[in-house]
Amino acid sequence: MKKKIIATILTVGTLLSATACGGTVVDGIDKNKTQIYISIYNGGAGYSWIEKQKNVWNAGNEKYEVVLQPEKTSTKTVLNEVTTNSASVDVYYLAEAGYRAAISKDSLEDLSDILTMKVDGTEKTIGDKLTANQAYYNTWKEYASKSGEGMYMLPYSDSFIGLVFDYDAFVENNWLTKASAADAQVTAALTAQGIVYEASGNALTFKSYTGSERVNYTEGDYIMTAGKDGKYGTYDDGQPQTLEEWRTMINKIVSVGSNKALIWTGQYSGYTEDIVAAMMTQYSGLDAYNAYYSFDSKGEEIKMYDGSEKVITPDNGYAVYGLEGYQKAVEFMDTYFNNSRYVHAKSKSNISHSEAQNLYLLGYRNESSNPFSAMIVEGGWWENEARAMFNAIAERDADRGYGKRDYRYMLLPALDGQAGIDGEGNGSVLAVRNSGAIIVPKCSDSGKLAAIKDFLAYTLSDENLRAFTRETGVINSYDYELTEADREEMTPFANTVWDIYHDTENIAMIRPTLDFACSPIKFATSGCHNYYLPVKATVPYSCVIDALEAGASISEIVEGTAGYYNTDKWNDLLGQAKAAGFYS
Amino acid sequence: MKKALTTKKMSERLFIGSFIFYPLLLFAVFYVGVNFNSILMAFEFIDFEGNVTWAGFENFKLFIEQLTGENPYLKVSLINSLKMYIINLVICMPLYILFSYMLFKKCMFHKSIRFVVMIPQIISGVLMALVFTKFLDWAIPDIALQLWGEEEFPNLLKHPDYSFGTVLFYMIWSSFSTSLIVYPNAMNSIDPEIIEAGQIDGINNMFLELRYIILPLIYPTLSTFLITGFAGILSNPGPLTTFYLYDAPYETYNMGYYYFLQVVHVSNQSGYPVLAAGGLIMTILVAPLTHLFKWILDKFGPEVD
Incomplete structure (x- = not known):
């Protein structure tokens, strides 16, 4: 008997451990329905917004039921799951969209049907919402189709990273003009x-x-002064426009007590790469940025750090790593991000994004271990992500609760001689870190696939897109309008994010993470490199700030990066990409 | 009677079989299968579409080119792995034995010491690493600020001058617990009469006792540790994945971590064959050396007699 008891316990234990893999389903399932499992990336935007939507959809569907699995699965894992037909879910909502390899391997369902669906009671299709921003659509189409055929990924969220600041505090301290x-x-x-x-x-x-x-x-x-857009009452009022004005503002900030100008997460120091990308593009221009990822400057000469001008083609693609704008960006990073006078000491440690947010929010107390930080490097999702800390602070200081302070983005200053977004030195650039995607692994059940498409279309109705932004402050890259009531419900920061994102006249959004992930030189070769390859004495670092903190000089990084690939190395990578059908 | 015995035997075998079936299955799939596939893969070329062709020794050539060419990560990884083993052998092993012997001799506070050094073994490794990381992130800089007004105290896990040393310290500290369980237990199994006989023969201090009685008698345990450590010299990533996941500073890289990153970061399956060939090369290098090492330890180790 004793043996049987032990055996039963051990068997149960073994079975439990054997079945312990997989995400956590947030709620129970209806045995009378077929389940559609959705893995939802549980990042800054969270998943409560989709819970409400799936509840409504489930209530109206007799045969199928959407079940959510909030998780933070890496791109690599998802790629592996879908390309080996081992996906445990039917749909993925992802923070990144680097799935071109899965599309090439025919591992995903074509979602083109959804683009023709009308879900708003009008003639407007979902496709119309996507094509409204033609430039963005063209890029997305290139990455989400098979040589222009089909649509295997749908955009999910589009969040840029920049320097967040507390507008109220800046006005109080006279740091804006x-x-x-x-x-x-x-x-x-x-x-x-x-x-x-x-x-x-x-x-x-x-x-x-x-x-x-x-x-x-x-x-x-x-x-305040009008800012770069020349209008009053907008997101950039009072902000410095030139590098000189920027320097003055930063020095004003750090001249008060033990104030610091900047803080960011040391654990994910890659956030600062979006500042590098934005600064590089602002200086060298959008054409140069496009050449940086496509390795094709379309016959135009682009300026290199050594004063030379080069036409970039895939054959000499590695030459693009000597872009002059990159040098300017490294100089900017060295001056302001690698200076202990300006930077909160914790940025150099391993603090997580949440810890950085907490330090930033608690900085107003000016404790010796946590001086006030004027700006934090963060994405559009941060306010939603830091809700718990906002709520905790609100218990002591109600005026500092969620949505109470007017957080905004500080635009990068214009550099002398920059191309800007129009080639004439005007405008600002911001880099999108999370270009999220929705993908559906191959599904053999046509009824279920139709239900999946129906649900996805439902979440892309104007009403649901508005609800997503209203609740999370995050933008989805479709064309939809917010009502005045929506705007009132949103925090000042979320409103700023919305305004910046939609000011295409003065702001250019670049997507280096997406462009890198979808570059054949990355996904179709065995080469493994980071997207800016800052190099110190032949050692590549994952981001500029890490190389600078490791003691690399500006020239070491710029020259090392420019010379990292030689002709042989490049030809090897290019040969692999060409063999896979790209750059031909 | 015979039938009853057979039935009993059958149920006993079924009982035992039910226990060993699952681990055996895991062994077959995750050890035999994986390694067999890895050996095959070392001789294959896989293109982007997943088509497999015979590559001969091309992958081996490519890996050796990487090893001997401009790959600073591979070089520092190899050096650090060797450093880790040598430090473990020269510094840690004597310390483990000394501490274990003190515990065996029931020195003052031996129970408290045993409890403290066992903590890393009791608590989850990830949690311990988290506590350690947060201690370095938050406590140490604050202490430096309070005591010396030092505002810019470096982060020991990120700073290029200190990161490898800090990782090494953590490895030594956390591995103390295993050693202080195994060695004292081996020492406790020594018959007290042998020690008493030694004392009669003139072994009258602790050093002599350790040198002439304890070490020879725990030598099989000692050599097992040395051999398994040697066998894992190029595959042990240490705590790097727990501390840094994908972003360990260059200075801290070791071979185990280098390989982990290569596998994780490889863009598609076309990158695996070179890594498989590299793994095979490492095995070819380490396996005979391990056997040689074992032979040396067996041949020249202290005699129990």
């Missing part, structure tokens, strides 16, 4: 824009607004 009451051009521009103001000494305060476009001032607010 106020509009001058004595400047007739300023007052004329305000009047032309429909902004009614009052003079307050040499400054101006906002009184009311008669225009039609949204402004982000409330009565009594100081009116």
